[in-house]
Amino acid sequence: MKKYDVAVIGGGFAGTAAALAAARNGAKVILVEKANCLGGAACNCLVNPFMPYKIRVGEKKVPISTGIFKEIHEKLEERGAMRHEGFLEEELKYVLQEMVEREGIELLFHAYIFAAEKKDGKVCSVSLATRSGVVTLEADLFIDASGDAQLAYLAGCPTVLGRESDHLCQPMTLCFRVGNVDVDAFLASREKLKIAHAQALAAGELMNPRENILLFKMPIPNVLHFNTTRVVKLDPTSPEEVTKAELLARKQVYEIYDFMKKHADGLENSFLMMTAAEIGVRESRMIVGDHVLTEQDCLALTKFEDAIAACNYDIDIHNPEGTGTHIYSFPRGEYYTIPYRSLIPKDADNLLVAGRCISSDHTAQASYRIMPTVCCIGEAAGVAAALAKRDGVGVREINVTELQTTLKNSGAFIGI
Numbered sequence: 001m002k003k004y005d006v007a008v009i010g011g012g013f014a015g016t017a018a019a020l021a022a023a024r025n026g027a028k029v030i031l032v033e034k035a036n037c038l039g040g041a042a043c044n045c046l047v048n049p050f051m052p053y054k055i056r057v058g059e060k061k062v063p064i065s066t067g068i069f070k071e072i073h074e075k076l077e078e079r080g081a082m083r084h085e086g087f088l089e090e091e092l093k094y095v096l097q098e099m100v101e102r103e104g105i106e107l108l109f110h111a112y113i114f115a116a117e118k119k120d121g122k123v124c125s126v127s128l129a130t131r132s133g134v135v136t137l138e139a140d141l142f143i144d145a146s147g148d149a150q151l152a153y154l155a156g157c158p159t160v161l162g163r164e165s166d167h168l169c170q171p172m173t174l175c176f177r178v179g180n181v182d183v184d185a186f187l188a189s190r191e192k193l194k195i196a197h198a199q200a201l202a203a204g205e206l207m208n209p210r211e212n213i214l215l216f217k218m219p220i221p222n223v224l225h226f227n228t229t230r231v232v233k234l235d236p237t238s239p240e241e242v243t244k245a246e247l248l249a250r251k252q253v254y255e256i257y258d259f260m261k262k263h264a265d266g267l268e269n270s271f272l273m274m275t276a277a278e279i280g281v282r283e284s285r286m287i288v289g290d291h292v293l294t295e296q297d298c299l300a301l302t303k304f305e306d307a308i309a310a311c312n313y314d315i316d317i318h319n320p321e322g323t324g325t326h327i328y329s330f331p332r333g334e335y336y337t338i339p340y341r342s343l344i345p346k347d348a349d350n351l352l353v354a355g356r357c358i359s360s361d362h363t364a365q366a367s368y369r370i371m372p373t374v375c376c377i378g379e380a381a382g383v384a385a386a387l388a389k390r391d392g393v394g395v396r397e398i399n400v401t402e403l404q405t406t407l408k409n410s411g412a413f414i415g416i
């Protein structure tokens with residue numbers, strides 16, 4: 001059985017940043033991913049663009065997600081793969097792969113974690129389903145960056161699902177792209193499309209309950225990106241319900257595309273170019289950690305003593321029950337921080353969680369879940385795991401001041 005200092009499960013923004021940071025701080029790292037590339041939701045679910053991560057200071061916009069996120073952003077820019085905050089995910093896959101290879105991180109693709117062994121409060125090993133059967137890995141430290149708190153759940157750590165009142169999660173969305181669009185003509189007809197859409201929704205003619213058609217321009221000419229299907233009241237952690245969600249979302253893709261062809265201009269020669277490989281999950285399980293980051297913490301713009309990242313993205317809740325999106329924007333120039341304790345699950349001493357499944361309530365999760373922020377959370381988890389390995393201590397015993405200083409010295413903004 002192979003043994004590592006740090007094993008990271010999940011190669012999204014959080015997991016990739018965690019692996020990079022752990023390796024750069026001296027750890028022998030393996031990064032396990034069920035797909036065939038790094039990037040997570042950005043690549044598997046076609047999530048695009050980066051949501052806002054800058055604060056206004058006077059006339060300037062200053063980024064508060066920096067560190068490894070900034071490095072990735074700059075590499076994408078160098079490759080001509082960015083347009084405003086939209087990016088080419090093929091280039092992202094390559095950029096991340098090169099960064100990970102450069103640090104000597106071992107990568108294992110097409111490997112799905114399905115079991116974990118825990119003894120005396122320590123995760124000892126994880127089992128992966130692979131093309132040659134079961135592969136088991138041991139590590140001193142584990143980082144769960146699976147998005148769904150999959151490892152924490154399998155290791156018997158407590159988790160919660162969705163919002164507190166009824167455990168419903170934010171809707172799932174299958175993103176899609178339309179090619180060969182006359183983008184100017186399409187955008188010029190948006191008002192007429194909006195009216196037709198509102199009428200059809202009010203008349204109960206649409207399966208998709210979303211209140212509008214959400215789309216983005218891409219860095220690809222004549223291509224529009226749609227983040228607009230909405231599947232509600234299904235559990236993203238249930239295999240049967242996720243299957244239902246994928247089927248329903250695909251019906252919604254055709255419903256919207258056909259509707260737009262009837263009511264918008266510029267789509268005469270267009271074609272449905274692609275749907276994402278997987279439906280996007282905004283929210284599922286979250287761990288119960290040493291600190292549960294709450295809506296109140298965010299609204300109070302809390303600067304935690306053990307802050308490891310900062311965020312000011314809106315509290316952006318797509319209605320888990322149907323139509324409507326609740327948005328709360330933080331005051332101009334302000335942000336809240338994320339404490340290290342929210343990365344530490346109860347009932348485990350050598351496990352950290354990074355990404356959209358850290359310990360928080362439903363409302364706080366609706367803000368920090370964006371790609372720039374989860375990348376920073378991942379970076380912090382990676383440094384923390386490397387420090388724990390170096391000092392031979394559990395994740396609660398590391399020197400948090402050293403964690404913060406290390407992050408700052410490598411260019412991360414942590415908000416304090």
Ligand SMILES: Cc1cc2nc3c(=O)[nH]c(=O)nc-3n(C[C@H](O)[C@H](O)[C@H](O)COP(=O)(O)OP(=O)(O)OC[C@H]3O[C@@H](n4cnc5c(N)ncnc54)[C@H](O)[C@@H]3O)c2cc1C
Nearest residue numbers: 010012013014034040041051112113147280281355356371
């Ligand atoms: C529809 C939608 C639209 C969004 N829009 C935006 C947006 O416009 N801008 C923005 O910044 N953010 C947006 N977000 C939020 C953002 O994309 C995610 O919250 C963020 O990417 C999560 O990153 P992560 O690293 O925590 O998880 P993920 O990116 O989900 O990475 C987790 C990785 O773990 C792997 N994995 C999962 N389970 C296992 C397993 N059992 N074994 C092995 N590997 C496993 C997955 O394949 C994946 O690669 C959106 C999210 C969705 C769903």
